[in-house]
Amino acid sequence: MAAPARNHxxxxxxxxxLKGIDLVKKQASNYTEISSLDRSQEVNAMCFxxxxxxxxxxxxxxxxxxxxxxxxxxxxxxxxxxxxxxxFRGLGVLDNALVTCVESGLLKVWKEGSNENLEVQVGPGxxxxxxxxxxxxxVGTGGKENQLKIWDLQRPEEPVFRAKNVRNxxxxxxxxxxxxxxxxxxxxDKVVTCTSYHQVRIYDPCSPQRRPVLEVLFDEDPLTALSxxxxxxxxxxxxxxxxxxxxxxxxxxxxxxLKGSAGSVRSIQCHxxxxxxxxxxxDRFMRLHSLTDKKLLHKVYLKSRxxxxxxxxxxxxxEEELTPVMADEVKEEEEDEVWKKMETVAxxxxxxxxxxxxxxxxxxxxxxxxSKKKKKAV
Amino acid sequence: xxxxxxxESGGEKKGKKRKSRTPEGNHExxxxxxxxxxxxxxxxxxxxxxxxxxxxxxxxQRRHFMFMKLKMEKRxxxxxxxxxxxxEREALGDKAPPKAxxxxxxxxRVYDETTVDPADEEVAYDxxxxxxxxxxxxxxxxxxxxxxxxxxRGRSVRFTEQxxxxxxxxxxxxxxxxxxxxxxxxxxxxxxxxxxVINEDRKVPNGLVxxxxxxxxxAHFKMSNTRLRKEIKRKGKEPTEHKPEVILNNFTTRLGHSxxxxxxxxxxxxxxxxxxxxATFHNQRDYIFFRYHRYIFKNEKKVGIxxxxxxxTLKLRSLQKGTFDSKYGEYEWIHKRHQMDTNRRKFHL
Numbered sequence: 001m002a003a004p005a006r007n008h009x010x011x012x013x014x015x016x017x018l019k020g021i022d023l024v025k026k027q028a029s030n031y032t033e034i035s036s037l038d039r040s041q042e043v044n045a046m047c048f049x050x051x052x053x054x055x056x057x058x059x060x061x062x063x064x065x066x067x068x069x070x071x072x073x074x075x076x077x078x079x080x081x082x083x084x085x086x087x088f089r090g091l092g093v094l095d096n097a098l099v100t101c102v103e104s105g106l107l108k109v110w111k112e113g114s115n116e117n118l119e120v121q122v123g124p125g126x127x128x129x130x131x132x133x134x135x136x137x138x139v140g141t142g143g144k145e146n147q148l149k150i151w152d153l154q155r156p157e158e159p160v161f162r163a164k165n166v167r168n169x170x171x172x173x174x175x176x177x178x179x180x181x182x183x184x185x186x187x188x189d190k191v192v193t194c195t196s197y198h199q200v201r202i203y204d205p206c207s208p209q210r211r212p213v214l215e216v217l218f219d220e221d222p223l224t225a226l227s228x229x230x231x232x233x234x235x236x237x238x239x240x241x242x243x244x245x246x247x248x249x250x251x252x253x254x255x256x257x258l259k260g261s262a263g264s265v266r267s268i269q270c271h272x273x274x275x276x277x278x279x280x281x282x283d284r285f286m287r288l289h290s291l292t293d294k295k296l297l298h299k300v301y302l303k304s305r306x307x308x309x310x311x312x313x314x315x316x317x318x319e320e321e322l323t324p325v326m327a328d329e330v331k332e333e334e335e336d337e338v339w340k341k342m343e344t345v346a347x348x349x350x351x352x353x354x355x356x357x358x359x360x361x362x363x364x365x366x367x368x369x370x371s372k373k374k375k376k377a378v
Numbered sequence: 379x380x381x382x383x384x385x386e387s388g389g390e391k392k393g394k395k396r397k398s399r400t401p402e403g404n405h406e407x408x409x410x411x412x413x414x415x416x417x418x419x420x421x422x423x424x425x426x427x428x429x430x431x432x433x434x435x436x437x438x439q440r441r442h443f444m445f446m447k448l449k450m451e452k453r454x455x456x457x458x459x460x461x462x463x464x465x466e467r468e469a470l471g472d473k474a475p476p477k478a479x480x481x482x483x484x485x486x487r488v489y490d491e492t493t494v495d496p497a498d499e500e501v502a503y504d505x506x507x508x509x510x511x512x513x514x515x516x517x518x519x520x521x522x523x524x525x526x527x528x529x530x531r532g533r534s535v536r537f538t539e540q541x542x543x544x545x546x547x548x549x550x551x552x553x554x555x556x557x558x559x560x561x562x563x564x565x566x567x568x569x570x571x572x573x574x575v576i577n578e579d580r581k582v583p584n585g586l587v588x589x590x591x592x593x594x595x596x597a598h599f600k601m602s603n604t605r606l607r608k609e610i611k612r613k614g615k616e617p618t619e620h621k622p623e624v625i626l627n628n629f630t631t632r633l634g635h636s637x638x639x640x641x642x643x644x645x646x647x648x649x650x651x652x653x654x655x656x657a658t659f660h661n662q663r664d665y666i667f668f669r670y671h672r673y674i675f676k677n678e679k680k681v682g683i684x685x686x687x688x689x690x691t692l693k694l695r696s697l698q699k700g701t702f703d704s705k706y707g708e709y710e711w712i713h714k715r716h717q718m719d720t721n722r723r724k725f726h727l
Binding site: 030034039240262263301305 | 491699710
């Protein structure tokens with residue numbers, strides 16, 4: 001166990017086990033002692049400690065944050081992050097400080113070595129708190145009867161953006177709110193949320209409109225998790241009946257449905273560059289789908305109900321087994337050479353090629369005919 | 379089987395090489411005796427024109443006639459083969475090879491990776507701390523509320539009564555148009571541990587919701603083939619109030635394990651063996667058959683059983699985490715027909 005754990009997927013379970021899955025070797029291993037299990041260690045939130053993914057942080061039910069070091073493959077630190085009521089609804093890292101948010105709406109920034117922790121009240125019934133990947137001090141929160149708010153942790157007095165509920169319905173009744181998950185669209189200020197009332201909504205803090213700029217309905221059951229695809233053009237959502245769909249963010253169309261889950265989806269994460277998406281949920285399976293052809297690539301049974309999941313941002317999974325830390329520069333140079341060697345292709349030649357490509361078929365057919373004739377003659 | 383093979387190969391080569399084959403057959407006493415008979419049976423089949431097809435006959439009457447004839451022939455052949463095999467087996471006596479096990483979709487079952495291994499610590503821990511743990515640790519005793527859908531008709535009412543007679547400490551309540559979500563907090567306040575709701579469609583019970591209290595899970599079953607006590611032939615006398623024994627059969631996967639625990643927690647611990655009553659939940663091909671029997675040991679070897687009824691069949695539709703909340707509840711497992719029932723040899727329980 002002392003060897004560095006280079007797993008592709010980390011999964012936190014309801015029984016408090018941290019599991020790592022190596023998708024190339026097709027191995028799943030537990031990193032928590034079975035004998036020391038306790039339901040109070042149920043993992044409610046997870047995040048990577050640093051961009052190199054050498055640490056995995058687990059927010060447990062008992063109000064502690066455990067730090068798992070992947071290089072040493074063991075738990076190294078334990079932070080007491082009690083405060084507020086309820087379980088962790090979000091966990092993040094901001095310049096060596098921990099950001100936690102609990103159900104009752106207390107968002108705290110725990111700086112190491114100082115007693116003065118930043119506290120922000122984000123309103124009761126929080127279901128999700130998420131840090132923006134691009135601007136780390138930007139935080140989004142939302143929950144049951146708690147509209148989307150975006151906070152700047154450098155100026156925590158007032159939210160940067162406070163969403164407004166949609167207009168009353170045709171009976172002039174207030175539309176209930178229940179945000180279950182949210183995500184920041186990369187390279188823009190927009191935020192996507194999904195709700196228990198099966199809506200996917202996009203908010204644009206830049207526009208003067210505080211109401212959602214786009215609303216899409218997916219299926220008929222509460223949406224529980226969401227993740228934005230690496231190109232930022234679509235979002236993968238999962239619901240409590242185990243249906244997952246990919247929704248286009250520009251027109252709000254349903255692109256495809258990812259099949260396979262039998263139970264509620266608890267967590268979804270897209271890879272940062274490859275077109276794959278990992279999901280886990282109450283049916284005790286971790287699944288990896290391809291986004292290009294919506295096929296199920298991997299399906300791993302993990303024995304406990306799974307709460308949250310982290311997918312590594314490393315790419316080229318097969319190669320890294322052979323060359324663990326080989327420099328990327330070499331590859332780039334090689335690629336450049338390849339590009340230089342390549343001749344520029346004009347349109348005409350390509351059309352010729354196409355013709356040529358068609359010809360062999362014809363030849364084949366003729367040869368086949370002749371062969372048949374020969375057979376007949378024989 | 380060795381003798382049978384010899385005879386077939388002899389039949390193919392039709393006599394020419396029979397002489398060379400016979401010495402081989404002589405090693406076994408009956409092999410040579412069988413051979414001529416074997417070839418004799420093979421010949422008519424071989425003489426049949428190969429390209430002939432009954433469906434090519436244009437005249438309908440004639441075609442029908444020929445088809446019936448063909449069918450008869452096939453049947454005769456099959457019977458003859460069967461007879462022959464039986465003869466061979468008898469001739470071989472003790473040396474006969476063991477009979478082949480018939481292929482069924484159950485023994486050809488696709489391997490399920492969630493099959494529970496009793497030595498697995500993690501699953502054991504998961505099971506030991508789940509919602510049924512208080513029952514299995516003997517901290518709670520089952521107390522069950524049985525109710526129906528709103529305005530039940532005759533059969534459902536009688537069914538609930540009979541159900542309550544075979545589940546100790548169960549109480550039948552009239553639904554009174556109450557919502558399940560309103561009933562559940564009241565049940566929890568009155569220390570009920572389970573809630574059973576019988577749904578009906580056109581006077582036929584067709585659904586069963588089984589909810590464990592106070593915090594789930596909730597299972598939804600399709601119910602079919604309900605037989606009340608009156609409709610069962612050769613039934614015994616009314617069941618007594620003794621605590622019955624419970625038999626749970628074939629709940630092997632992780633999901634089946636949870637469902638099995640759910641059924642087990644309906645009945646109290648420490649059955650009264652003096653009552654000689656058994657409740658059986660038998661899972662076969664994902665259908666759960668419920669039977670209620672009284673048994674008697676006639677002597678050391680023989681056991682007599684007598685069905686007491688009622689009987690019904692259940693099929694799991696969904697398992698939901700938490701108490702009944704069909705709209706905002708999270709499902710642990712839902713039966714999705716078009717995605718899951720693609721293979722007849724795949725079972726979930």
